[in-house]
Amino acid sequence: MSDGRREQILKKASELFRTKGYHGTTIRDISEASGILSGSLYTHIKTKEDLLFEITDRGAELFLRSLRPVVESDEDPVMKLRQAIVAHILVITDNLEAATVFFHEWKALTKKRRSIIQEKRDAYEGMWERILAEGEETGSFHPIDLKFARLFLLSAINGVYQWYDPKGELSPEEIGDRFTAILLSGFAGGKGEKSSDHRSTT
């Protein structure tokens, strides 16, 4: 049952780091939430920072693993973009705490570990840039500034973790579809003049 306890501690720590931040959360907060005394925590972890690293690193891996098959597929770029967006949003909505910690708290890591996460972030952003580059090369997208388009796109979809409500009316897939629609066609267009439907086949 040792591993179950460890997972439970990671879960509670994720929740606390999400709401109070890493530095705002104490070892005693985590132990109390885990129904344990603070000293007993150290049967399962080495340091507080280990918790942050493990949560953050797992988050990074979730994003990487979910995007890889999309990038490597040979769908057309528009479909790839949609799939990538939905995949990203699903990682966030299925792992709200971990994703929030990954976005917000990774800077609290000390140098060495922060650079490990930084590398994974770079790799992830590189995968997005490949998708956009492919779309441009094949003529599916406007000629675009790749870096700028990627920054814009990722900022927009990363924001989901700040407002997503599991009990809300929009499913992750619906959110992803609407994002894709806006990104492809934009707001502009007169009344009634419906946008071409990019929402496609489920």
Place this chain on the structure above:
Amino acid sequence: MSDGRREQILKKASELFRTKGYHGTTIRDISEASGILSGSLYTHIKTKEDLLFEITDRGAELFLRSLRPVVESDEDPVMKLRQAIVAHILVITDNLEAATVFFHEWKALTKKRRSIIQEKRDAYEGMWERILAEGEETGSFHPIDLKFARLFLLSAINGVYQWYDPKGELSPEEIGDRFTAILLSGFAGGKGEKSSDHRSTT
């Protein structure tokens, strides 16, 4: 010179809160950066949280004040959207530290003060929604889910604080124009087939 010192302390605190977070920054960090002993800081402030609140509240006011004239003008909605986006980005780029603290650290405030900031955030988001609603009513924009469009839009432009480089090649206005172009027309469109230019008259 009292007020000058206070402003200097606020500036140093902003920088530290930005890089290390509120809970990750100590009173001694701030006093050291201000060239003062930690006790002497209390000649100028009452508590550490006062610093956070003042920085955050000023940030909120900057956003509100810059958007108000845009909302109240009688430009057409497309132009209004562009002006609003540029205004927002200018607040960020002209006040990188304060804007970052405003986005990242306001949750560290205690209840009463957090709710003051929350109200200002709500007011700000309401102003954006008015712009979008007007665009839809006049037929400038597609029929859109207002709340969703606003969330998407604000997420995208808020991201600027995470990657903006004052020494970079893109000016705040150029960034705003590109945002506006993407938001209005999207990525989609074949090679060479240039997007209609929404970047307009400077």
Place this chain on the structure above:
DNA sequence: TTGAAAAACAAGCGCTTGCTTGGTTTTATG
């Protein structure tokens, strides 16, 4: 049922935290 490993407790150590106090120096004004 027994015995050793794993898990949890009880206590607290050394250090840092935000902040206070009492005295000294600097600054500005008549």
Place this chain on the structure above:
DNA sequence: CATAAAACCAAGCAAGCGCTTGTTTTTCAA
């Protein structure tokens, strides 16, 4: 130049921090 207010320093307090230690309880295979 006198002087009071403002700014600062030197010292340190009480509380909380991450983490360790020594001991007791729980778990579970032999």
